[in-house]
Amino acid sequence: xxxxxxxxxxxxxxxxxxxxxxxxxxxxxxxxxxxxxxxxxxxxxxxxxxxxxxxxxxxxxxxxxxxxxxxxxxxxxxxxxxxxxxxxxxxxxxxxxxxxxxxxxxxxxxxxxxxxxxxxxxxxxxxxxxxxxxxxxxxxxxxxxxxxxxxxxxxxxxxxxxxxxxxxxxxxxxxxxxxxxxxxxxxxxxxxxxxxxxxxxxxxxxxxxxxxxxxxxxxxxxxxxxxxxxxxxxxxxxxxxxxxxxxxxxxxxxxxxxxxxxxxxxxxxxxxxxxxxxxxxxxxxxxxxxxxxxxxxxxxxxxxxxxxxxxxxxxxxxxxxxxxxxxxxxxxxxxxxxxxxxxxxxxxxxxxxxxxxxxxxxxxxxxxxxxxxxxxxxxxxxxxxxxxxxxxxxxxxxxxxxxxxxxxxxxxxxxxxxxxxxxxxxxxxxxxxxxxxxxxxxxxxxxxxxxxxxxxxxxxxxxxxxxxxxxxxxxxxxxxxxxxxxxxxxxxxxxxxxxxxxxxxxxxxxxxxxxxxxxxxxxxxxxxxx
Numbered sequence: 001x002x003x004x005x006x007x008x009x010x011x012x013x014x015x016x017x018x019x020x021x022x023x024x025x026x027x028x029x030x031x032x033x034x035x036x037x038x039x040x041x042x043x044x045x046x047x048x049x050x051x052x053x054x055x056x057x058x059x060x061x062x063x064x065x066x067x068x069x070x071x072x073x074x075x076x077x078x079x080x081x082x083x084x085x086x087x088x089x090x091x092x093x094x095x096x097x098x099x100x101x102x103x104x105x106x107x108x109x110x111x112x113x114x115x116x117x118x119x120x121x122x123x124x125x126x127x128x129x130x131x132x133x134x135x136x137x138x139x140x141x142x143x144x145x146x147x148x149x150x151x152x153x154x155x156x157x158x159x160x161x162x163x164x165x166x167x168x169x170x171x172x173x174x175x176x177x178x179x180x181x182x183x184x185x186x187x188x189x190x191x192x193x194x195x196x197x198x199x200x201x202x203x204x205x206x207x208x209x210x211x212x213x214x215x216x217x218x219x220x221x222x223x224x225x226x227x228x229x230x231x232x233x234x235x236x237x238x239x240x241x242x243x244x245x246x247x248x249x250x251x252x253x254x255x256x257x258x259x260x261x262x263x264x265x266x267x268x269x270x271x272x273x274x275x276x277x278x279x280x281x282x283x284x285x286x287x288x289x290x291x292x293x294x295x296x297x298x299x300x301x302x303x304x305x306x307x308x309x310x311x312x313x314x315x316x317x318x319x320x321x322x323x324x325x326x327x328x329x330x331x332x333x334x335x336x337x338x339x340x341x342x343x344x345x346x347x348x349x350x351x352x353x354x355x356x357x358x359x360x361x362x363x364x365x366x367x368x369x370x371x372x373x374x375x376x377x378x379x380x381x382x383x384x385x386x387x388x389x390x391x392x393x394x395x396x397x398x399x400x401x402x403x404x405x406x407x408x409x410x411x412x413x414x415x416x417x418x419x420x421x422x423x424x425x426x427x428x429x430x431x432x433x434x435x436x437x438x439x440x441x442x443x444x445x446x447x448x449x450x451x452x453x454x455x456x457x458x459x460x461x462x463x464x465x466x467x468x469x470x471x472x473x474x475x476x477x478x479x480x481x482x483x484x485x486x487x488x489x490x491x492x493x494x495x496x497x498x499x500x501x502x503x504x505x506x507x508x509x510x511x512x513x514x515x516x517x518x519x520x521x522x523x524x525x526x527x528x529x530x
């Protein structure tokens with residue numbers, strides 16, 4: 001009977017014939033004696049052996065001869081082992097090492113742990129730290145570091161006044177003016193650019209304008225960044241515009257401007273926290289989804305010595321800016337700033353008051369009528385106090401004319417340009433009846449626009465310390481409609497006149513008389529450095 005507790009070494013079977021190996025397994029207990037059999041702590045009673053049991057070592061796979069064969073007459077010496085150790089360690093853990101000794105495995109693994117290499121890697125980390133700072137800086141959107149939005153109003157952000165239309169913060173270093181700027185206006189129907197050299201008197205050296213496919217930008221929202229990137233790339237290439245030193249204009253109802261006072265805070269960090277808290281209260285934009293910029297407009301001291309600061313705050317949705325920034329980046333355009341179109345509009349149309357001049361007697365109101373929206377801005381002569389984007393533009397008149405004459409809106413654009421609201425002239429290609437009907441359709445739409453303007457003016461004048469309204473200055477492509485200013489003046493009851501976008505710039509020799517120069521007003525203002 002076979003004792004299953006007896007240990008049999010594979011080396012005793014190497015070199016023997018299959019039959020001899022079977023006999024060795026079967027007779028090993030009897031030949032070696034009962035004293036050599038090591039009993040287990042808990043005897044195991046195996047099932048009754050069967051004739052197939054001796055086939056534990058299969059003769060089918062040939063066993064390669066060992067370098068030194070062991071025979072029954074000259075058996076391989078078996079090293080003496082501790083019976084207790086043999087009982088604790090199962091045989092498969094010792095025999096799977098193929099004679100190398102299970103206890104030697106940890107020794108063979110020790111050289112694999114290369115401690116010196118790990119120490120070298122740790123020692124190299126301080127050296128690589130300066131290189132790792134560059135990707136961190138690149139991951140931060142560049143408008144946080146360079147543009148008007150997202151710099152938190154810190155004293156070192158000296159460029160903030162240029163974009164916000166205010167004066168430098170008291171005690172801050174003077175800002176470095178950019179001498180050559182290309183203003184870029186992205187509208188709902190066209191791209192407009194103006195190159196301005198700011199060396200003393202701003203000089204307009206180049207203007208460019210090109211149609212933009214419908215649906216790319218709707219209501220100030222960029223719907224197709226890839227299409228805009230392709231359009232910008234071709235636009236700059238065809239007109240040979242520089243791709244560096246570009247300032248982009250943005251106008252959208254998701255950009256808010258507020259002016260408020262904060263007193264009793266002298267520390268800059270505490271002031272920044274207070275401004276962010278007020279921004280969270282004043283504007284319905286989550287702070288984590290917004291880009292915030294603020295600037296100190298003025299400081300006043302009361303009788304007790306406390307300082308009150310007047311703050312101009314601008315908040316914009318981050319995703320709104322990210323889309324435009326990504327499109328410009330794909331087109332290879334390097335932006336130096338993102339500015340509100342309202343600020344650029346005021347710079348282009350109105351002359352800022354001198355520092356020594358007193359307070360303005362009346363507010364400057366400028367309205368730029370675009371394709372599908374209009375920008376409304378109010379200034380006290382130094383800073384923009386109120387701005388709003390109106391969902392009304394020249395396209396509204398095109399739709400009204402098209403419905404009245406039963407034509408396509410694209411065919412109504414030349415009709416609008418040839419109409420006159422003050423004279424009864426009949427444009428070429430229209431009958432007298434068609435001309436009169438088209439004029440009446442335009443007047444009905446202008447009544448709606450006048451109501452929007454009156455509502456915005458009333459909202460501004462309800463604000464504390466608001467100024468009276470002296471006049472309204474109109475610009476934009478639609479302002480070339482003859483009789484538009486007179487019609488709005490009749491409806492509003494305030495003096496309305498067309499503005500001149502070239503009033504503040506010196507016109508270069510290469511600039512020819514551009515058709516509808518009013519549509520370039522914002523682009524020109526984006527290029528002006530005050």
